[in-house]
Amino acid sequence: MKKTSELIKALRVYLLVVFIVLFTFQVEARTNFSKDYTPLARNSPPKSELEQIHIIHQKSPLLSVEKYQKEFKQLNTELEKYYKDNLDSANYYFDDLVYPYIQNIFQTLVNSNPELKELHLKLLVSRSPIPNASARPNGYMEVNIGLLRYLENESQIAYVMAHELSHVYLKHTIRSYTNYLDNYKSKQTQQKIKEISSSEYNRYSKSLALKKELLYDRFSYSRIYETESDSLGLLFLSNTPYSVEKACKMLIVLDSLDFEKYKDSILLDQIFNSENFPFKPRWIKENNFLRAIDTLSQASLDSIKSHPDAIIRYENAVKLSENIQQSKGKEFIQDSTLFYTIRNTADFECIANMFNEDEVSYSMYLSLKLLHKYPDNIYLKKMLLQNLEKIKKALEEMKLSDYVVQPNPFSTSDFKKLVLFLNSIRYSEIETLITEMSKKYPIR
Amino acid sequence: MKENFLALLIVCFSLSNSFLFAQTYSLENIKKDYTRGSGPIVKNNQVSGYYFFNFIDKKDKKTNNYRLSITDANFQKVASKDISGPLDLLVIDAAYNEDVLAIKLVDYKSKVETQSIKFFDKTAKELKTITLPFDMMAALITNDLYTPDDLETSDLHPIDGIGFINLTSIQTKGGMAKRIGVSIDMIPNAPDYKNWHYETPTKLIEVPEFLGYNDEVAFFSMMRRESYIKGGVKYSITAMDLKTGEIRFDKEFTDESYLLDVISINKDENSDNTFLFGSIIDKDKKLATAKTLGMFIAKIDNDGNIKQKSTFLWSDIAKDFKPVDEKGEPVDIGNIFIHKVITNADGKVYAIGERFYKAASGSGIAMTLLGRGSGGGFVKIVVAELVIIELGKDLKPIAIDLIDKGKNNVNLPTGLGWYGTIVLGPYVKQRGGFDYQFSQIFDDKEGFTTVYKSNEKKDKFINTYTILDDRKTKDKISLKTESSKLYVFPAKAGYLAITEYFKKEKKITSRLEKFKH
Numbered sequence: 001m002k003k004t005s006e007l008i009k010a011l012r013v014y015l016l017v018v019f020i021v022l023f024t025f026q027v028e029a030r031t032n033f034s035k036d037y038t039p040l041a042r043n044s045p046p047k048s049e050l051e052q053i054h055i056i057h058q059k060s061p062l063l064s065v066e067k068y069q070k071e072f073k074q075l076n077t078e079l080e081k082y083y084k085d086n087l088d089s090a091n092y093y094f095d096d097l098v099y100p101y102i103q104n105i106f107q108t109l110v111n112s113n114p115e116l117k118e119l120h121l122k123l124l125v126s127r128s129p130i131p132n133a134s135a136r137p138n139g140y141m142e143v144n145i146g147l148l149r150y151l152e153n154e155s156q157i158a159y160v161m162a163h164e165l166s167h168v169y170l171k172h173t174i175r176s177y178t179n180y181l182d183n184y185k186s187k188q189t190q191q192k193i194k195e196i197s198s199s200e201y202n203r204y205s206k207s208l209a210l211k212k213e214l215l216y217d218r219f220s221y222s223r224i225y226e227t228e229s230d231s232l233g234l235l236f237l238s239n240t241p242y243s244v245e246k247a248c249k250m251l252i253v254l255d256s257l258d259f260e261k262y263k264d265s266i267l268l269d270q271i272f273n274s275e276n277f278p279f280k281p282r283w284i285k286e287n288n289f290l291r292a293i294d295t296l297s298q299a300s301l302d303s304i305k306s307h308p309d310a311i312i313r314y315e316n317a318v319k320l321s322e323n324i325q326q327s328k329g330k331e332f333i334q335d336s337t338l339f340y341t342i343r344n345t346a347d348f349e350c351i352a353n354m355f356n357e358d359e360v361s362y363s364m365y366l367s368l369k370l371l372h373k374y375p376d377n378i379y380l381k382k383m384l385l386q387n388l389e390k391i392k393k394a395l396e397e398m399k400l401s402d403y404v405v406q407p408n409p410f411s412t413s414d415f416k417k418l419v420l421f422l423n424s425i426r427y428s429e430i431e432t433l434i435t436e437m438s439k440k441y442p443i444r
Numbered sequence: 445m446k447e448n449f450l451a452l453l454i455v456c457f458s459l460s461n462s463f464l465f466a467q468t469y470s471l472e473n474i475k476k477d478y479t480r481g482s483g484p485i486v487k488n489n490q491v492s493g494y495y496f497f498n499f500i501d502k503k504d505k506k507t508n509n510y511r512l513s514i515t516d517a518n519f520q521k522v523a524s525k526d527i528s529g530p531l532d533l534l535v536i537d538a539a540y541n542e543d544v545l546a547i548k549l550v551d552y553k554s555k556v557e558t559q560s561i562k563f564f565d566k567t568a569k570e571l572k573t574i575t576l577p578f579d580m581m582a583a584l585i586t587n588d589l590y591t592p593d594d595l596e597t598s599d600l601h602p603i604d605g606i607g608f609i610n611l612t613s614i615q616t617k618g619g620m621a622k623r624i625g626v627s628i629d630m631i632p633n634a635p636d637y638k639n640w641h642y643e644t645p646t647k648l649i650e651v652p653e654f655l656g657y658n659d660e661v662a663f664f665s666m667m668r669r670e671s672y673i674k675g676g677v678k679y680s681i682t683a684m685d686l687k688t689g690e691i692r693f694d695k696e697f698t699d700e701s702y703l704l705d706v707i708s709i710n711k712d713e714n715s716d717n718t719f720l721f722g723s724i725i726d727k728d729k730k731l732a733t734a735k736t737l738g739m740f741i742a743k744i745d746n747d748g749n750i751k752q753k754s755t756f757l758w759s760d761i762a763k764d765f766k767p768v769d770e771k772g773e774p775v776d777i778g779n780i781f782i783h784k785v786i787t788n789a790d791g792k793v794y795a796i797g798e799r800f801y802k803a804a805s806g807s808g809i810a811m812t813l814l815g816r817g818s819g820g821g822f823v824k825i826v827v828a829e830l831v832i833i834e835l836g837k838d839l840k841p842i843a844i845d846l847i848d849k850g851k852n853n854v855n856l857p858t859g860l861g862w863y864g865t866i867v868l869g870p871y872v873k874q875r876g877g878f879d880y881q882f883s884q885i886f887d888d889k890e891g892f893t894t895v896y897k898s899n900e901k902k903d904k905f906i907n908t909y910t911i912l913d914d915r916k917t918k919d920k921i922s923l924k925t926e927s928s929k930l931y932v933f934p935a936k937a938g939y940l941a942i943t944e945y946f947k948k949e950k951k952i953t954s955r956l957e958k959f960k961h
Contacts, residue, residue, distance in 0.1 A: 204501035205509065205526075282887065287936065289492040290485065290566055292520030398921060400958040406518035426938065427960040428915055 033344050037379035039352040040097060040345065042089035049094070052122065053083045059120040060138040065174055068181050072137075072174070079138045090356075093125040093145065098342055098349075102143055104334060105158050109165065112240040116165055123161070129350040129362065135164040137173040145353070148346040149261055150253055154332045154339050158240060159247035163233035170232065172225040180218050189214070230313050234320055243329035248317045255310030261347075262369040266414045268421050271368060274436040283424045284417050292409040351383055360387045360394075360403040361419050368418065381441040388434050395427040470953045481535030482943060482952075484934050485514070485566070487542050489885045491936050492517050493566075495545055496952065497535050503528050512547070514568050517936045519954050525568035530554060541602030544571065544633045548600045548610070550578055561600070561610065561631065576629060582613035585624055586651070601654050601662075606686060607632030609662055611654060616646050623649045623671070628664070630689060640689025647671075652682075656709040658718050660746050661685055661692050665706050677731045681706055681720070683748060693748035702755060703727050704740050705866055707782045717743045717751055721785040721795065724755055725866050734864040736779050739795060741839045754839035761833070761844055769829065770848040775799070780831050781869040783880045789889040793835040794911065796894050798878050799828040799846070800869070805855050823861030825872050827852040827879065830896050830909065845916070847909055849879055849898035886912060886937045893961060895932065895940065897923075906932050906940065910961040919960040927953075 057080040062072045093099045106123040110116045121139050129146035136142070141164050143157070151157050167173065183189060189210070196206045230251070238244050273279035332339060347370055354363035367383040374380060394403040404422045411419070425433065481497030493516045500509040508531050513524040530551040536559070537548040545564045559578035563571040599611040608631045616625040625644025632638060644650040648668060655663040661683040668678045683692040697704040702724035710719040720743075723736035738757035742750050758777040761767065767775045782797040805824035830847040854877035860868070872878055879897040886892060891912030898905045904923040910916070923930055927944035935941040938961055943954040 201502045201504050202509065285887070287490065287492050287517050289487045290514065290516040290522045292516045292518070292522050395958065395960060398919060398957060398959060401956060406520070406956060408518070409516075409520055423958070424938070426912075428913070428917065 033348070034374045034376060036377060037348045040093065040095040040349060043094040044089055045087050045092065045094045050087060053080060053087065056120055056122050056139050061168070061171060061174060062137050065178070067178055071181070076138055079136060083140065091127055093127065097345065098125055098145070101334060101338060101342055102157070105154060106161055108240050108333065109158060109161055109236060113236050116169065116236070119168055121165065121168060127353045129354055133160045133164050135167040135173070139168065141165065141168070145346050145349050148342055149350065151250060151343070152253060153246055154334060155242040155247040155329065156250035156253065158242045159233060159237050159250045162236040163229045165236060166229035166232035167225065170228060172229065176218060176221055176225065179221055180214065183214060183217055227313070227316070230317055231320055234317055234324065238324045241330055241333055243331050244321045244324055245329070246331045248314060248321055251310050251314040251317055260369065260412055260414065262373060264372050266368045266372070266418060268417055272421070272433065272437070274440055277432050277436045283421045286420060348379065355383060355387065358390065358403050360390050361405050361422055363387055364422065365415050365418050378443050381443050384441060385434065385438055388430065388437060391422060391425065392430045392434060395430055470951055481538060481547065483538050484941070485540040485545065490887060491934050493522060494519065494933070494941065494954065495538065495540070497538065497547055498952070500526065506531065508533065512564060512568050514566065519956065522566070523568040525564065525570065527570070537600035539600045539602040539608060541606070541608060542604040546600060546608050552580070559612065563633070574631060576610065576612060578612060579614050582615045582624055586613040603657055603662070603686065606634045606637055609654060611652060614644065616644050616648060623647070625650045626652045628652070628684070630686070637687055642684065642689055655706060657686060658711045659716070663709050663718070679703070679705065679731060681748070683746065692746055695748050697742065698727055699753065699755070701727055702737070702740070703731070704742065705736070708785050710785055710787050712743060717745050719743055721782060723782065723866065732863055732867055734866045736865045736869070739780070739782065739833070741793070741835065752839070756841055761841060765844045767844050767846050769846055775829070775846055779865040779869070781873065781878065783878070784883045786883060786885060786892045787889070788891065791837045793839065794892065795833040795835065796880070796883060797831045798880055799831050800872065801826055801828070802861065823856045825854040825856060825868055825877065827854065827872065827877055830880065830894065832894070832909070847918070849896060849907065850900060852877055852879060881906070881932060882934055884934050884937065908940070908959040908961070912961055917961050921957055921959070
């Protein structure tokens with residue numbers, strides 16, 4: 001008997017040691033980005049998530065709209081169908097790192113604000129690399145993995161969510177489209193449509209002008225809604241243990257999203273240069289005779305901007321936060337190392353997701369940016385070679401445009417150069433390039 | 445309308461993960477296929493962008509709104525300009541001369557016999573409009589208003605950095621019948637150059653073809669005849685001074701045995717001389733019924749003096765190179781219609797053509813026997829392989845490639861079967877019977893790609909044949925489409941531009957396709 005209890009004790013100690021070793025190894029594997037990376041598990045959504053789709057849509061705010069009931073009901077049906085078809089591991093995360101971390105923040109926010117509990121909200125982490133978060137009028141909220149690359153602390157993630165929750169709470173989307181419908185169905189607009197339909201002359205320019213008018217009207221509302229959500233979001237946040245002060249800077253971070261997180265240039269002439277196959281200047285030779293600048297769109301840009309300027313938003317948020325009574329909030333509630341792991345993981349996940357979506361130019365771009373930071377990372381070297389293999393396949397099948405975008409005047413100079421390079425590589429060169437690169441970037 | 449609204453809502457709430465810039469360039473509300481008003485903008489032999497001229501809507505009773513859009517070589521929008529013009533404005537030509545875009549327009553239902561040429565800079569800013577006489581009847585007779593999908597056929601020719609040369613068919617008076625002639629106008633945009641005008645003298649029939657130009661002169665091939673029934677056809681090369689319009693020479697090129705039928709010219713990069721390329725025919729044969737016997741290349745100065753010449757017969761090529769088709773079977777060269785001659789940076793010259801021959805037309809014979817023949821003849825032209833003849837620095841042939849692409853038949857109207865291949869070649873070209881589309885030269889002239897059509901098991905393809913770094917590569921794109929019309933344009937090196945018109949959706953889309961090379 002004694003022997004048995006000693007055996008059990010020993011087994012417990014052994015299991016504890018194994019657990020500690022495994023846990024340490026797992027954390028090590030996740031955090032040692034300089035060596036390698038393993039993409040997060042593509043777990044299927046928990047059964048409960050799938051079961052809740054119908055429940056969420058039955059309680060959807062879209063069904064309680066009094067005006068334009070039919071239209072909003074149909075929209076709700078379409079959204080339910082969308083989630084039924086797309087709530088899977090290809091589009092969303094249900095892993096054991098990012099998913100629980102983000103859900104914890106969401107629950108903290110909802111639990112701290114009783115009025116949010118009544119909204120029947122659901123949070124998802126999308127695989128989209130676009131640095132953005134969004135609130136759907138059906139109660140679904142999404143945080144894109146691409147956004148997590150940029151944010152600086154847990155409080156900022158919470159503020160992004162609080163901002164989006166405010167949109168749902170204030171029914172902004174529903175109000176926006178009700179306004180749009182009011183405007184669209186107004187006697188004045190209908191009269192204009194009638195006039196355009198029956199007019200023989202200048203029909204296209206008249207209909208374009210009306211389309212612009214309706215669009216600008218919608219975007220002017222949009223800016224008001226953003227300001228409202230900034231303020232209410234801050235109030236929601238102040239009810240949580242998160243730091244309002246540390247969260248406000250998120251608005252400045254958002255302003256930098258147009259720029260790449262990693263500033264070091266991609267040195268294509270060094271990366272793709274080898275003794276046997278030297279880099280060719282024609283690979284990045286640009287034809288600048290005609291510069292793609294759309295002056296007309298530029299002139300209209302301010303009119304269709306949906307968000308007010310970030311600096312103004314930040315200043316307003318700081319002013320408001322000074323008036324908010326909050327005991328000193330915390331920058332992090334969960335383990336801060338977990339945040340930084342997720343922030344770095346998001347970089348790698350964007351590479352993996354874009355690779356899976358055959359977006360070679362974007363996957364390659366981020367791989368090269370990170371390779372500069374982690375020159376020995378095996379995963380990044382693998383991605384570099386595998387993306388080149390995809391280009392080879394695309395060239396064989398004459399489908400390069402399915403994998404690589406054309407140079408665009410609005411992209412960063414690094415991205416433009418990479419895209420020029422990827423578009424210039426000849427079929428007769430790709431095989432040699434892959435061979436040389438696999439020698440230069442060996443995967444041990 | 446309701447469906448539209450819901451579609452809009454759903455688009456707005458679209459949860460797509462798509463984050464890419466559009467890979468295609470799209471023009472909406474295009475009610476007519478105005479693709480003829482579209483084309484590449486070329487600078488230093490490289491496609492640098494595209495222009496699109498489209499009808500938008502009616503402005504008033506007498507005027508329509510049109511839009512000129514300019515994109516870069518990747519179909520990214522550069523500029524656009526709305527223009528108003530007459531109701532039935534037809535773009536009959538457009539060209540770009542490295543500085544200025546010129547669009548030639550005709551109000552084809554108007555009784556006013558004028559053509560207008562509008563000039564724009566690369567930002568679509570309108571620079572000027574000039575009006576020139578236009579003879580609708582002459583244009584119809586010479587097919588000026590409609591040419592098949594051959595991008596290398598045009599009447600408005602860019603003279604890079606200088607201006608444009610515009611050819612207009614006219615009817616010359618003299619005798620009982622009106623005769624077809626030409627007026628040639630230089631419209632300069634460079635300050636050192638002035639407008640000049642040439643017109644076919646009265647009592648003469650004159651059909652010109654613009655061959656090209658060098659720093660000093662523009663070259664035309666001229667077919668002349670005194671009347672439709674009297675006198676033989678005479679064939680000469682006319683060189684006009686770019687600055688003054690003065691005729692520097694007008695001569696028939698012959699040697700002791702052959703008449704030289706010039707098809708294209710190339711400037712000699714190493715001197716002021718010019719290379720002439722073309723077919724040779726027996727000097728003693730009547731031009732109309734003559735058969736092309738081979739090919740020549742000659743180097744001439746600006747006064748028309750031959751400095752160097754090389755001729756070779758198709759029969760010699762057959763003997764020396766024993767050409768075989770892709771299955772290894774011997775091929776009777778017969779006649780080759782040369783479309784283009786390209787000189788590479790390494791000095792090698794490539795003549796690109798198509799093999800064609802006359803054959804009995806089964807359908808023509810059957811229709812005649814059945815008594816349903818209405819102009820159908822017993823003879824047809826069979827267009828066969830693409831032929832690429834490689835010439836060394838001494839202009840002697842060193843290799844020949846025959847590229848199989850299936851065969852095309854062009855039935856000849858009654859009577860035309862008697863004509864020789866010297867006449868039938870251009871006839872087939874005018875009918876769009878050849879598969880050759882255009883050739884693209886790589887940057888720094890390191891190689892080139894020839895683009896041609898083919899039919900395989902009822903499917904149509906656009907093919908590329910590239911010679912680059914001494915490597916020959918073939919590729920093809922299926923032309924299967926749901927669009928109403930599809931056009932293939934030259935693009936930046938290594939690419940083809942595909943422009944499609946969708947009548948139902950009223951839109952034109954353009955995209956780039958990379959081919960193997």
